[in-house]
Amino acid sequence: MLIEQGNNLTRVKRSNQAAIRRLVYHYSPVTRGQLASELGLTMPTITKNVNMMIQAGVVRELDALGGESKTLGRKVRPIELVADSRYFVGVEMRSTRRSVCVTDYRGEIAVYRIDNNLLVDYQENVDCCCRMIREAVEASGVSWEKIYGIGICVPGLVDSGDKLIRKNSHYDWEMRYLAKDFAAGLGYAGEISLENNASARAYGAQLFRRELLNGVTSFAYMFVSSGIACPIIYNALPDYGVAVGAGEAGHMVMDPEGPLCRCGNRGCLEALASEQAVIRSCHRAVNMGQAKTLSDICGGKEPSLKEILEAQEMGDRDVEAIVDTAIFNLALATANIDNLTRPDVILFEAEILNSQRNRDKFMEITDKNVYAGTADRTRFEFLPTDPLSGARGGAAVAIRVNLESEII
Ligand SMILES: [Zn+2]
Numbered sequence: 001m002l003i004e005q006g007n008n009l010t011r012v013k014r015s016n017q018a019a020i021r022r023l024v025y026h027y028s029p030v031t032r033g034q035l036a037s038e039l040g041l042t043m044p045t046i047t048k049n050v051n052m053m054i055q056a057g058v059v060r061e062l063d064a065l066g067g068e069s070k071t072l073g074r075k076v077r078p079i080e081l082v083a084d085s086r087y088f089v090g091v092e093m094r095s096t097r098r099s100v101c102v103t104d105y106r107g108e109i110a111v112y113r114i115d116n117n118l119l120v121d122y123q124e125n126v127d128c129c130c131r132m133i134r135e136a137v138e139a140s141g142v143s144w145e146k147i148y149g150i151g152i153c154v155p156g157l158v159d160s161g162d163k164l165i166r167k168n169s170h171y172d173w174e175m176r177y178l179a180k181d182f183a184a185g186l187g188y189a190g191e192i193s194l195e196n197n198a199s200a201r202a203y204g205a206q207l208f209r210r211e212l213l214n215g216v217t218s219f220a221y222m223f224v225s226s227g228i229a230c231p232i233i234y235n236a237l238p239d240y241g242v243a244v245g246a247g248e249a250g251h252m253v254m255d256p257e258g259p260l261c262r263c264g265n266r267g268c269l270e271a272l273a274s275e276q277a278v279i280r281s282c283h284r285a286v287n288m289g290q291a292k293t294l295s296d297i298c299g300g301k302e303p304s305l306k307e308i309l310e311a312q313e314m315g316d317r318d319v320e321a322i323v324d325t326a327i328f329n330l331a332l333a334t335a336n337i338d339n340l341t342r343p344d345v346i347l348f349e350a351e352i353l354n355s356q357r358n359r360d361k362f363m364e365i366t367d368k369n370v371y372a373g374t375a376d377r378t379r380f381e382f383l384p385t386d387p388l389s390g391a392r393g394g395a396a397v398a399i400r401v402n403l404e405s406e407i408i
Contacts, residue, residue, distance in 0.1 A: 010407070016041060018404050020049050021058070025105075025403055026210070028080035029062050050079060056408045057085045081105055087142045088398040089150040092197055092390030093129050095120050095171050096226070099391040100132040102140040102147075107208035107395060111140040112388055122173045123181075130185035148406070149191040151398030152178060153200035153390055155227055157248075160397075163194040191405070193397045198229035198247055200393030205347055205383075206233055207396045212381055218343040222249070222334060224350035226276045228269055232341055249337060250274065254329050269333045273326040275305045278352065281322045282308050291318040305351055313355070324361065326352060331362045335369035338378050345379045349389060353382055 019039050024030055036046045053059040060082050064075030083106040092099045098119070101112040113132040119125050129152075137147060156168030163179035179192040195203070202221035206213060213219060220232045231247030250270035251263050258267025259277070271277055283302045285291040293316035297307045311319045330350070338346065353359050359382060370377070383389070 014405070014407050016045060017049055017053075017407060020046065021053070021403050021406075024053075024059055024079060024081050025207075029078035030080075031076050031078045033076070052408050054079070057082055058408065083108065086148045086399075086402065087140070087146050088395045088402070089133055089137065089147060090200075090391040090393065090395030090398065091129055091133065091150065091152040092200070092394055093125050093152060093154050094197070094390075095125070097387070098125065098129050098132060099388055100129065100136050101388055101391040101395060102136050102142060103392065103395040105399060107204065107392055107399075109388065109392065110142065111136045112391065114387055120171050122171075122176060126178075126181050126185055130182060133186060144188075147190065148402050149193065149398035150182065150186075150188065151193045151195065151200065151394035151396065151401070152182060153195045153197040153394045153397065154178065155197050158194050158196050160193065160195050163192070165194075191398065191401055193401045195394070195397045196229070196231070196247070197390050197393065198223040199231040200397050201349060201389050202231045202233050202347075202393070203400060204389060204393035204396040207399060208392065209347075212347070213345065216344040218341075219345040219347060220337060220341065220343045222337075222346055222348045222350065224274060224330065224348075224352060226274060228274050228330075228333075230337055232337075232343060249333060252333055252336070254333065269329060273329040273333070275351065278308060278322060278326045279303060279305060281325075282319055285318050285322065291316055294319050309352070309355065323352065323358065327358055327362050328365055331365035332369060334362075335366045338366070339369075339371050342372070342376070343378060345381060347381050347383055349383045349385070351385050354385060 020035055023035055023038060032043065032046050032050055036043050050059065054061065058081065059079045061077045061079055064077050083104045086105045088103055090101050090103060096118055098115045099112065102110045104110065113136045115128060115132060119128060137144065154165060154168065154173070156173070157166045158164065159166050163177060165173050165176045165178055168174055178194050182192050198221060201223055205221060218232065218234045220230050222230045228250035229247045230249035251261065251265065251268045253265060253267055254269050254272055255267030259271045260266055261268035261271035279302065282291060282294060286295045286298065286300060286303065291311065293314050294303055294308060294311035297303070297311055308319055308323070312323050334346065353362055
């Protein structure tokens with residue numbers, strides 16, 4: 001009986017603290033009165049929790065606002081989160097690139113490491129990431145006691161509860177308990193979280209891009225790389241949501257007669273519009289003696305997306321046709337996702353949409369296929385390409401876990 005009561009008290013304490021900390025995180029600077037009315041908690045509960053957080057250095061009081069508190073006749077002093085009170089490690093692990101960063105509570109990167117070597121073997125990847133984490137933490141000068149969590153993201157289907165990679169069709173990384181393997185590799189006893197790398201990016205945007213998402217209650221994050229994914233986040237505070245579904249937009253079938261996808265089906269969006277699909281089509285064109293400009297740039301070898309976009313810029317018509325097909329399919333899929341879910345904002349991280357010409361083309365096709373009145377139109381935001389967006393997303397995953405679970 002007593003144990004049960006103890007558990008309940010802990011649960012209430014945790015959920016109150018988590019709710020307060022989430023609001024402070026998202027709305028800083030904020031007053032105790034705003035917290036009380038927003039959360040429906042009493043002022044004594046708010047004051048007690050806030051005082052504990054101030055003592056622990058997680059939040060601090062700011063100078064008094066102009067107005068006076070009506071009831072107490074004292075100046076109202078808002079509180080804000082102390083960004084450097086906690087540090088986190090974010091990791092993105094892919095066979096083609098591993099990236100690691102050490103960030104503060106606000107996602108400001110203190111130190112980062114990027115490794116672009118091709119590593120397919122799972123254990124080699126884990127070992128390499130652990131080495132990079134140790135190096136980055138040491139270089140940051142942040143002591144391990146101040147690292148409050150590590151967030152790792154990988155492509156494919158992951159079970160973030162069991163911290164398990166369930167399915168990964170790029171390489172043989174299936175049914176791997178990733179967090180356990182990192183804990184062993186690092187000798188780290190703190191919290192290690194796991195998330196899909198597109199969902200992690202969405203969480204990164206939710207936490208660190210307040211200027212884009214302020215007041216927004218739902219958004220989607222279209223991530224185009226060697227695969228394509230589009231997690232959708234319901235963003236309503238105070239419970240701020242989670243990514244809905246698998247977000248596997250890449251395996252939406254666009255053309256049942258289309259090219260074979262690595263999942264085994266035909267004509268998936270990924271087989272038509274991912275970076276890999278564009279690279280493959282361009283390489284084939286070069287091998288067939290077409291795409292002369294690109295052929296000169298890449299010397300007959302498999303071109304990179306950067307080289308392809310350069311050839312397009314220089315007027316290579318064959319490359320332009322391939323890029324346009326990818327954009328057409330990407331735009332159709334986006335319009336379908338928009339029609340189905342109608343989020344407030346869709347964020348795009350897609351190198352192929354970096355140029356104004358490609359973006360205009362993309363907008364022209366989505367405009368034609370989105371079913372909505374002008375006033376209901378979803379806002380599209382194109383994010384600059386950032387090699388650290390995945391690692392930073394990993395840090396966001398770790399921060400979300402911390403906001404939910406740490407009891408002071
Ligand atoms: Zn597929």
